[in-house]
Amino acid sequence: MLTxxxxxxxxxxxxxxxxRKDGYHELRSIIQSLSLCDRLSFSPSKTVHISSDSQDWQADLSLVSKAVELFSERCGQNTGVNLKIAKRIPLVSGLGGDSSCAAAVLKGLNKLWGCGYPCWRLMEIGAELGSDVPFFIMGGTAMMEGRGETVTPLPTLTQMWAVLLVPALDMPADKTAALYRxxxxxxxxxxxxxxxxxxxICQGKLSLSLCFNAFEKVAxxxxxxxVKYRWQFLEAGAYQISLAGAGPTLFTLLKDKNTAEKIYHNLCQKGHQAYLVSTLxxxx
Structure with a gap:
């Protein structure tokens, strides 16, 4: 089994x-991986079988199924796979869980089926699935440009701590498209x-005041x-709060773990869905 x-x-x-003229938007974004992870387990099979421990996750609505189908087409394989996903990243949260799992599928099938594609080829295939997928092939700290297909690795950040607050909001399926519109x-x-x-970042001193998200005002x-969740995050002790991707997750980054733990515990005491994680x- 491959995990x-x-x-x-x-x-x-x-x-x-x-x-852009092709209808997409030209982006420029610095992205950072976090230690909050889904876990994918691959094993050989004659057919494709995908399952998850999350009752709310549906394979047919996920990029995971599309990634399996696309990779099979690109590498000319008609082999099956038994894929089990342990979900830890909240769904439709702005944290990239679906794109990250799709990238892991490409990397996992590349190994399981012995295709031997280099990283750049997996990123090309990933770009056909979604804007964030090429980044997740690489991970770490990176600059993303174009519509997501151009990814440049950056110096790894000195470990920082992130507190995530996931608002209890029902988000529309076309959330990201609505923000663009x-x-x-x-x-x-x-x-x-x-x-x-x-x-x-290159100087080794990340300035949190420079964090920016074009979607934030619109969201x-x-x-x-x-707005209510942002105020409650501030009351918990956070001072620099940003929107994660297309939201609705809010996050703050801190250098001091003790401060991060206090904010996290304050949120949990108020009954919020919160996570304390580190940069990766x-x-x-």
Missing amino acids: LLAPAKVNLSLEVLYR NLRPDSFTSGEISDKLLES FELFPEL GPLD
């Missing part, structure tokens, strides 16, 4: 530069924010209950 981890992520920066002229930026954040307008380097 792989599929880590969550947060966008330290997420800039939308402009809408509602972007305003002032939502678009030049990429300079990510450049400044990149400079601070708080479309889902006004997020690239996975093999």
